[in-house]
Amino acid sequence: MCLAIPAEVIKVEGNKGVVDYGGLEQEINLDLVEDVHPGDYVLIHVGFAIEKLSKEAALETLAIFKELEELEQENA
Amino acid sequence: MNVDYRDHQTALTLSKKIGEQVRKHGKEIKIMHVCGTHEASITRFGVRSLLPDNLKVVMGPGCPVCITPQGEIDAAIKMAKDGITVATYGDLMRVPGTDGSLADSGGDVHIVGSVTHAIELANKTSGDVVFVAVGFETTAPTTSVALLQTLPSNFSIMCSHRLIPPALRWLLERVSESGAQIDGFLLPGHVCTIIGLRPFEEFSVPQVVAGFEPNDVLYGLYLIVKQIANGENKVENAYPRVVHYEGNVKAQALMRRTFDVVDLEWRGFPVIPQSGYAIKHAFASYDAQLRYSLDFTSREVKTGCICNLVLQGLRVPTDCKLFAKVCAPHKAVGPCMVSGEGACNIWYKNR
Ligand code: SF4
Ligand code: SF4
Numbered sequence: 001m002c003l004a005i006p007a008e009v010i011k012v013e014g015n016k017g018v019v020d021y022g023g024l025e026q027e028i029n030l031d032l033v034e035d036v037h038p039g040d041y042v043l044i045h046v047g048f049a050i051e052k053l054s055k056e057a058a059l060e061t062l063a064i065f066k067e068l069e070e071l072e073q074e075n076a
Numbered sequence: 077m078n079v080d081y082r083d084h085q086t087a088l089t090l091s092k093k094i095g096e097q098v099r100k101h102g103k104e105i106k107i108m109h110v111c112g113t114h115e116a117s118i119t120r121f122g123v124r125s126l127l128p129d130n131l132k133v134v135m136g137p138g139c140p141v142c143i144t145p146q147g148e149i150d151a152a153i154k155m156a157k158d159g160i161t162v163a164t165y166g167d168l169m170r171v172p173g174t175d176g177s178l179a180d181s182g183g184d185v186h187i188v189g190s191v192t193h194a195i196e197l198a199n200k201t202s203g204d205v206v207f208v209a210v211g212f213e214t215t216a217p218t219t220s221v222a223l224l225q226t227l228p229s230n231f232s233i234m235c236s237h238r239l240i241p242p243a244l245r246w247l248l249e250r251v252s253e254s255g256a257q258i259d260g261f262l263l264p265g266h267v268c269t270i271i272g273l274r275p276f277e278e279f280s281v282p283q284v285v286a287g288f289e290p291n292d293v294l295y296g297l298y299l300i301v302k303q304i305a306n307g308e309n310k311v312e313n314a315y316p317r318v319v320h321y322e323g324n325v326k327a328q329a330l331m332r333r334t335f336d337v338v339d340l341e342w343r344g345f346p347v348i349p350q351s352g353y354a355i356k357h358a359f360a361s362y363d364a365q366l367r368y369s370l371d372f373t374s375r376e377v378k379t380g381c382i383c384n385l386v387l388q389g390l391r392v393p394t395d396c397k398l399f400a401k402v403c404a405p406h407k408a409v410g411p412c413m414v415s416g417e418g419a420c421n422i423w424y425k426n427r
Pocket of ligand 2: 324383386393397399400403404410411413
C-alpha cells in the first residue's frame with residue numbers, strides 16, 4: 001500500500017488532476033501539493049499527489065552515480 | 077531513467093566502495109531500514125549479495141500493515157460483523173486478528189485504493205461506512221484532506237496512523253537492554269517526502285534518506301558506512317530528486333490541523349510514547365472510535381510467531397521455526413507474512 005509512483009499530470013481542474021500512468025489515466029487529488037500544471041511530474045500515493053518532482057533533481061542523482069563510476073575508472 | 081538506477085556496473089562500483097568503508101571500520105555493522113519498499117528492492121535485486129558479510133541490513137517496523145496491533149484489527153472486524161461497511165487498503169484485509177481476518181469476517185468489506193473511494197462508497201449507500209486509515213506519515217495527510225472536506229454523515233474514519241521517528245527513538249533508547257545493534261538508519265524516502273529531515277536530527281547515529289531503486293539503496297548504504305567509518309553522525313539526503321529538507325510543509329500543516337499526537341501500541345512493541353495520531357476533537361463526529369465506542373485492547377494469542385522480534389530487527393524471518401513450513405502467504409500465522417510489504421512475505425517470495 002505504501003508505494004508512491006511518479007506520473008505526469010495531463011489535466012488540472014481545481015484540486016483534482018488526471019495523471020498518465022504510461023497510457024492508463026487516473027484521477028488524483030492535488031490538495032497536498034501547490035501550483036501543479038499539466039506537464040508537471042508528481043509523486044502519487046493512495047490517489048494523492050504528495051510531491052512535485054523536478055526532472056533536474058532526477059538528473060542530479062544520476063550524475064552522482066556517473067561520478068562514482070568515473071572515480072572508479074580513475075582509480076583503476 | 078530506471079535503467080541507470082539499476083545499472084549493474086554502477087551497482088558493482090557502489091558495492092566495492094561499501095566494502096572499502098566497512099573494511100576501514102573493521103567491525104561488524106548493522107543498519108536498519110524501516111520501509112517495506114526498501115526491503116522489496118533489497119530482496120528482489122539481491123542487494124544483500126553485493127554487501128560484505130560483516131554488513132547486515134535489517135528491516136525494522138517499516139510496514140504500516142504489520143505494525144497495526146491486533147486490537148485494532150479486531151475492532152475493524154467487529155464493525156464488519158456488526159453490519160457496518162468497512163473500507164480499507166488491500167493489505168489489511170488478510171491480517172490475522174484474534175479470530176480470523178477482515179476478509180473472512182463475512183461482513184461488507186471493501187478494498188479501496190484511496191480514502192476518496194471510501195467517501196464515494198458512503199455517498200452511494202445509506203448504511204454506515206468506516207474507512208480504516210492505516211499508514212505512516214506518507215499516508216496520514218491524505219486522511220487529513222478527507223477530514224477537512226464536507227463528509228457524508230454516514231461516513232467516519234478509524235484512525236490507525238503511526239509515526240516513524242518515535243519508533244526509531246524507542247528502538248535506539250533500548251539498544252543496550254534488547255541487545256539489538258543499530259549503527260545507522262536508512263531512512264524511508266516517502267515518509268521523508270512528507271516530514272523532511274529535521275525530525276531525525278535528534279538521533280545520534282548516521283542516517284541517510286534513500287530512494288527505492290537498487291542503486292538508490294546501495295548509494296544510501298554507502299553514505300551510511302562512510303559516516304560510520306569516519307565517526308560521523310549526520311542526516312544526509314540521497315534522494316534529492318524527491319525529498320526536500322523541510323518536507324511537504326503543506327501536508328504537515330494539514331496533519332497538525334486534524335490530528336493530535338498520542339501514545340500508541342504497535343504490534344510487536346509495547347506502547348510507544350507520542351507515536352501515532354488520533355483525530356482532533358473538532359472532527360469527533362467523523363471519528364469511528366468515538367462513534368462506535370471501539371475497544372482497541374489487544375489480547376495475546378500464542379502462535380510461535382516471532383514477528384515482534386523481526387519488527388524490532390532482532391531476528392530475520394528465516395529464524396522463525398514456522399517460516400515457510402507452517403506459515404506462508406496463503407496461510408499466514410503472523411502479520412509479517414500477510415502484507416506484501418512484510419519482511420516474512422518478501423523473504424518467502426524470494427526464497
Ligand atoms: S509507507 Fe513509505 S516508508 Fe513505509 S513502507 Fe511504504 S513506502 Fe516505505
Ligand atoms: S514466518 Fe510467519 S510466524 Fe514466523 S515471524 Fe514471520 S509471520 Fe510470524
